[in-house]
Amino acid sequence: MDFAGDVVEAIRPGNDVLYLLDQRLLPERIEYLSCRNGEEVSYAIQVLAVRGAPAIGIAGAYGLWLEALRLREAPDFNHQLYQSANRLEASRPTAVNLSWALQEALKAIDGLVADESVSQLKTFADNLLADDIRSNRRLGDWGLSLFPEPVGILTHCNTGSLATGGYGTALGVIRTLFRAKKLREVFVDETRPLLQGARLTAWELQEDHIPARLITDSMAGAVMAKGWVDGVIVGADRIARNGDTANKIGTYSVAVIAHYHHIPFYVAAPLSTFDAHAVSGADILVEERDPQEVRLIKGQSIAPDGFPAYNPAFDVTPADLISAFITEKGVIQPPYDMAIARMKERRDVAE
Numbered sequence: 001m002d003f004a005g006d007v008v009e010a011i012r013p014g015n016d017v018l019y020l021l022d023q024r025l026l027p028e029r030i031e032y033l034s035c036r037n038g039e040e041v042s043y044a045i046q047v048l049a050v051r052g053a054p055a056i057g058i059a060g061a062y063g064l065w066l067e068a069l070r071l072r073e074a075p076d077f078n079h080q081l082y083q084s085a086n087r088l089e090a091s092r093p094t095a096v097n098l099s100w101a102l103q104e105a106l107k108a109i110d111g112l113v114a115d116e117s118v119s120q121l122k123t124f125a126d127n128l129l130a131d132d133i134r135s136n137r138r139l140g141d142w143g144l145s146l147f148p149e150p151v152g153i154l155t156h157c158n159t160g161s162l163a164t165g166g167y168g169t170a171l172g173v174i175r176t177l178f179r180a181k182k183l184r185e186v187f188v189d190e191t192r193p194l195l196q197g198a199r200l201t202a203w204e205l206q207e208d209h210i211p212a213r214l215i216t217d218s219m220a221g222a223v224m225a226k227g228w229v230d231g232v233i234v235g236a237d238r239i240a241r242n243g244d245t246a247n248k249i250g251t252y253s254v255a256v257i258a259h260y261h262h263i264p265f266y267v268a269a270p271l272s273t274f275d276a277h278a279v280s281g282a283d284i285l286v287e288e289r290d291p292q293e294v295r296l297i298k299g300q301s302i303a304p305d306g307f308p309a310y311n312p313a314f315d316v317t318p319a320d321l322i323s324a325f326i327t328e329k330g331v332i333q334p335p336y337d338m339a340i341a342r343m344k345e346r347r348d349v350a351e
Helices: 038-046 053-071 077-089 096-108 114-144 170-179 196-207 217-225 251-260 336-350
Strands: 011-013 018-021 032-035 151-155 183-189 212-215 231-234 245-248 265-268 314-317 324-327 330-332
Touching: 011 053, 011 114, 018 038, 018 053, 032 038, 032 053, 038 053, 038 077, 053 077, 053 096, 053 114, 077 096, 077 114, 096 114, 114 170, 114 265, 114 324, 114 330, 151 170, 151 217, 170 183, 170 196, 170 231, 170 265, 183 196, 183 217, 196 212, 212 217, 217 251, 231 251, 245 251, 251 265, 251 314, 324 336, 330 336
Parallel strands: 151 183, 151 231, 183 212, 231 265, 265 324
Antiparallel strands: 011 018, 018 032, 245 314, 324 330
16 A cells, blocks of 8 residues: 555646546555546546545546546536536535536636646645645644543544545544544444444554544443543544534434534535535435445445445534534634635635
C-alpha cells in the first residue's frame, strides 16, 4: 500500500487517468481501478469502489476533468461537459459533496475555452484533494477540544482516509485524540449491510495501531450500558439547515441509544456537507440500493432466495439528538439554524 505521509491514498490522479483504490476488495486485496473518463468514475461511485461523501466529491471533480480531456476537440464542448456533470451528479443522490464539487468546478471554468477548462479543472480537483486533507486535520484539532481526558469512542461506518481526501472526518478526530493520548479505545460498528466498519474502519485503525474492538451494530447499546463509551463520533453525507443529518444507515439508531444513555453524539463533517437548500431532513433524498445487498454477505446468501428486503443506504438523525457538529472552522453548538448559517458565512468569506 502506498502512503502520502500517514495518509492512505484512496484517490491518486495521473496525467490522464484517475486511480481509485477499489474499496470493495478491502481488506483482503489492495487494487486500484484506472478511470479514464467520467463514465468510469461514475460507475466506481455507484458500485462503492469509492465511497464517503468527501471522497466521492473529489472523485467527481476528477471525473469532470477526465471528461474535459475526452471532449476537448468537440465543437459543442461546453454543452457536452455540462451533460457529463449531470451524469456524474446522478451517480449517488444523497451525499451533497458530489453535487457541490461539480457545481464549484463548473463555476471555475465559466467563460474559458476547452484547453483552458481542462487545465483549470485539473487544478481545481488537485486543490480540492489537498484542501480536504488540510480541512480534516483542522477538524480533528477542533474535535480534540471536546474531550479533556482520555475517552472511549464509538463510531459507525467508515470516515477515515478511505472516505475522504485523507486523514478523515470522524476518524480524523479519533486519530487526533490518539496522538494526543486522549483515547482509551474505539468501538467499531460493523455497519451492515456492506460492513464498511468491519472491512474499512477496522483496517485503518489496525494500520495506525489505534486500540479498537469490532462490535456488531446490535451491540452498541450493550457497550454503552457498560460505561465503556464516553462519546459517539460519526460522519455525514448531507446536513440540513436545521441540523438534521443524513448518514449511513444505522446512525439514527446509535443516536437514539446514545441519547438514552446521556452520551454525547457528535457529527464530524466539512462545511461542504451542509446543504443550504435543505431546510430539514424531510428535504434530503435517501438513496435505496439493491435489496440483494441485505440478503448476501460477500456473495454468500444469509436469507431465503428472493426473500423481500428493504435497503436504504442512509437514515436521517434529527438535530435534537446531535450534541454538536465538528467542522474545519470550529464546533457548531445548538441551536443550529443560526449557528450553521453563521459558520457557512465564515467559510464563504474566507474563500
